[in-house]
């Protein structure tokens with residue numbers, strides 16, 4: 266299956282993706298994780314991404330898209346993937362569509378994790394990641410609203426809504442049911 270995970274920062278996409286990845290036996294590809302790995306290793310890509318991430322802003326699309334293209338061309342992604350954190354803008358969605366079209370592939374669905382603002386802020390503050398301070402969280406929420414939410418209309422019938430409140434297991438059950446597993 267080729268799935269995109271959509272939802273506000275702090276919706277728990279990463280947690281769910283890790284479980285789904287194991288159950289469906291397809292790789293979890295998280296752009297945030299890929300950037301953090303590059304930062305950890307001090308690569309030029311990591312150095313460039315860090316300033317944007319620390320500010321809660323989007324890393325420029327050209328670098329991000331190149332990183333995703335690279336990852337999707339690896340063998341383990343040939344038969345499916347869970348894409349977490351990409352696309353985040355309509356421009357990125359168009360790039361993904363072209364990337365997949367070149368391989369005669371299409372997305373099977375877009376899981377839209379729905380969660381209230383209060384729960385999002387609570388989860389992010391509890392997580393305590395470097396970019397999880399109040400000001401950055403506010404910026405990321407507004408980037409989500411302005412740039413990423415339009416993807417819900419963009420994907421239209423591919424959208425599969427998941428209620429992302431409750432326990433990790435409950436949310437996972439809903440996600441598995443929603444994709445017919």
Ligand code: ADP
Pocket residue numbers: 273274275296297298300317318319321322323324325326329349350351352353357405
């Ligand atoms: P969250 O979903 O909690 O915001 P992520 O790990 O997905 O966390 O993303 C962290 C940061 O990485 C974002 O705020 C942004 O700076 C950068 N990032 C991740 N994915 C993208 C993307 N597709 N385009 C641009 N920047 C991205």
